[in-house]
Amino acid sequence: MAPRPPWRVVLAGTAAAALGLTALSPVSAFAADTDYESESAVISQGAVESNHAGYSGTGFVNFDNVAGSYVEYAVNAAQAGTHTLTFRYANGTADNRPVKLTVDGGDKGTVDFPGTGAWTTWKTATATVQLTAGINKVRTTATTANGGPNADKLTDTFTAPSDSVPPSPPSDLKASNVLPTAATFSWTAATDNVGVVRYEINRGGNILKTVDGTTTSATVDNLTPNTAYDISVGAFDAAGNPSQQSNVVTFTTPPSDDTTPPSVPGNLRSTGVTANSVSLAWNAATDNSGTVAGYDVFQGTAKVATTTSLGTTITGLAPNTSYTFTVKARDPDGNSSAASNAVTAKTAATGGGGIPEYDKDIAKVDLGWSVDFLPNGNALVTERDRFELVLVTPSGQKTTLGKVPGAVTTSGEGGLLGLAISPNWTTDHAIYLYHTASGDNRIVKMTYDGTTLSPTSTPVLTGIAKNRYHNGGRIKFGPDGKLYATVGDAKNSDNAQNKSSLNGKILRLNPDGSAPSDNPFYATGGNARYVWSYGHRNPQGLAWDSRGQLWAAEFGESSQDELNLIQKGGNFGWPSCEGTQGSCSGFIAPKKTWPTSQAGPSGLEIVNDWIYIAGVTGQQMFATQINAAGTGIGTVSTLFSGRWGRLRSVTKTPDGGLWLTSTNNDKNGGTPSVLDNVIVRLKFPGGSTPGAFKLTSSAFADNATIPDKYTCAGDGTAGQDPSPPLAWGAAQGAKGYAIVFADTANGGTKLHWAIWDVPASAASLPEGLGAGYSVPDQGGAKQKAMGSGANAQKYFGPCPGGSSHPYAFTLYALNTATVPGLSSSSTMAQIETAIKGASTASVVLRGKSSAAA
DSSP states (O other), X not given: OOOOOSSOOOOOHHHHHHTTOBOOOOOSOOOOEEEEEGGGSEEESEEEEOOSTTOSTTOEEEXXXXXXXXXXXXXXXXXXXEEEEEEEEEOOSSSOOOEEEEETTEEEEEEOOOOOSSTTOOEEEXXXXXXXXXXXXXEEEEOSTTOOOEEXXXXXXXXXXXXXXXXXXXXXXXXXXXXXXXXXXEEEOOOOSSOEEEEEEEETTEEEEEEETTOOEEEEOOOXXXXXXXXEEXXXXXXXXBOOOOOOEEEEOOOOSOOOOOOOOEEEEEEEEOSSOEEEEEEOOOOTTSOOOEEEEEETTEEEEEESSSEEEEOSOXXXXXXXXXXXXXXXXXXXXXXXXXXXXXXOSSOOTTXXXXXXXXXXXXXXXXXXXXXXXXXXXXXXXTTEEEEEOTTOOXXXXXXXXXXXXXXXXXXXXEEEEOTTHHHHOEXXXXXXXXXXXXXXXXXXXXXOBOSSOEEEEEEEOOOSSOOOOOEEEOTTSOEEEEEXXXXXGGGGGOTTSSSSEEEEEOTTSOOOTTSTTGGGOGGGGGEEEEOOSEEEEEEEOTTSOEEEEEEOSSSEEEEEEOOTTOBOOTTTEETTEESOTTSOOOSXXXXXXXXXXXXXXXXXXXXXXXXXXXXXXXXXXXXXXXXOBOOOEEESTTTSSSEEEEEEOXXXXXXEEEOOSOOSSSOOSSOOEEEEEEEOGGGOBGGGBOEEBTTBOTTEEOOGGGSTTTTTSSSOOOOOOEEEOOOTTOXXXXXXXXXXXXXXXXXXXXXXXXXXXXXXXXXXXXXXXXXXXXXXXXXXXXXXXXXXXXOOXXXXXXXXXXXXXXXXXXXXXXXXXXXXXOOHHHHHHHHHHTEEEEEEEEEEEOOOO
């Protein structure tokens, strides 16, 4: 056992205390110790040596004399909680050789290693940290050009359980002396069972300033003139437990006396065109205040976009037409620059790629946070602050189904958030919701049978820490039938690296709330069983591409927002790394970053390997195509800049479009008196989804009458009908196709016929497919229809009996050549569910019929 420390650790002032690293006096009683020899650790810029006597083990580590050299120990903690780390070292110089201490990338302050008098004199220094059960990466990194000491070993001692009691919320927050660039804030102190070590002053979920635990008044001097702010304060104890936030104070800073406009944006240029869009980019302007608030884009004299980015894409243009644009810069006081150079660009004659354009308004709702579609084409929408679930039809008819029991606000980013409809909804009528409750965030299950929402909910996963900010909240079923959830760090950044916490993670669970046994940390037990990836600050939207790869968007703190390609068990770096900034070595890098002022990526959708992201902070949508290898993305287009305000979710529709929700009336809690947040429908040029993935028939147009020859009117008998000719454009990355035909009258989905395992090389089906479970001459495709006997193995056409009914052929792009789990005895509902589970994209060809036998 290492000798007990004869001194306290010297820390880097209040900053170290604020990070949860405290000085220790000698401790009288310890649990069993575990030693970790330095020569067995991971070493960067150092060498194992044995030329100074007195070391333990087989040697010691001599740090190179450079800042950044480090030794990283894999500390296997048997129990989560407070641990004492004792470092045995020698320093034969007169200089202190401090190191930065991190645990799983989280900064725990500075440990000093003063001189020991000789290189053969070994002493100890200690630090107290919180460790999770299992492996913890404890790194000591030299902070000066002298490097670190000679490191002999690390001894881990479990000293006490974690302090899990958070401070009370600070109260009575007030703002005073509000100036154009500064304001003073004061509050009543929080209380804690051990002690408050720091306060964070937040704007939304972002930190403006941190002060120590004895300070209850501070001036923030980095504000922007003529700008609206919502400010709250949170308290933290030494264990890193965050309080709930204080009350929120709102104000607008006054304009300054600045009358000098920004410089003119330079080098306006066209960076790309499609048949319906022109993409623009320009060089940044500068302003004497140091801040350019945004850019206004003009088409002639009409303002067509407002953005904080250095580019935007103008949509809704006519093909083969020339358009002229200019751009002006604007400072916070509203001073505008002169116009940039004019640029004229001509749209392409054909082709729209993946750039959608506005189609129509659907409905107004209260902060529509999440959207998912029922099989009949109607949508369910969660209203965050009303806690209500709303049914919205494609024509915009709204029906409030009811409140979600137990949902509460955080007066911030919490409330009724994510929504996922069961892939087996036609049989189980289950819907899943992520919401804030009185003591936590949780995922619950309710039932909706197409008419009635159940009055109660069943908990699926509880105990997710909540806060006013950083609640995450997206949930979605993956191609594997598992439910995935994005969870924020709840304003405690240490949660992100702590696999015993559900926060700061993407979780994966079975629909019944149990943890899948193939999750990466299942063997660890506890909450770690649910972790799919970790090291996240506030992850949001998630969706899968044609290869079955999971992509997710993430809010950054103050520098970079992220788009990530998620890896099973992957560590994405927070809080050590934000985007590509900070200590990012060893973590998974994002595929795209944005300045936090330009994005705020919330909802995310993928259609035919095009990614669409709804931006809250930047008030714009982003579109980009996944590359052919599936490893990255191409050029990112910035769409609808400033048109609808804060954009919250984007969801593909059964009829081949996108629904985009704006939440400009984002009130940080409370029930609104006016519904002014709009759902809009976006369409793709020519009615096709990206890559011309569109289903057509040479026999009838979309939404037209299906000819009698393909119905029961053809031969006067229901079933055994000739199928219509069908054709489609290829879906990028598709490994096969399926088509489901259904009667969609009265909001229902009466399944008539399905064909699946259509080869990826196919682009059409001929008229009059042959009979049989294995479809003749169609490369291994299988089919099944309603009815029995011979009727069950051939196309079954419309037969509504004399009244006009709507029908739909839905084409699915599949991520597998063979849909698993199906046989000739599978029911139509089972077949549809399996096809949807293997689908990466879908498009619809509609038809009508009043045929009668």
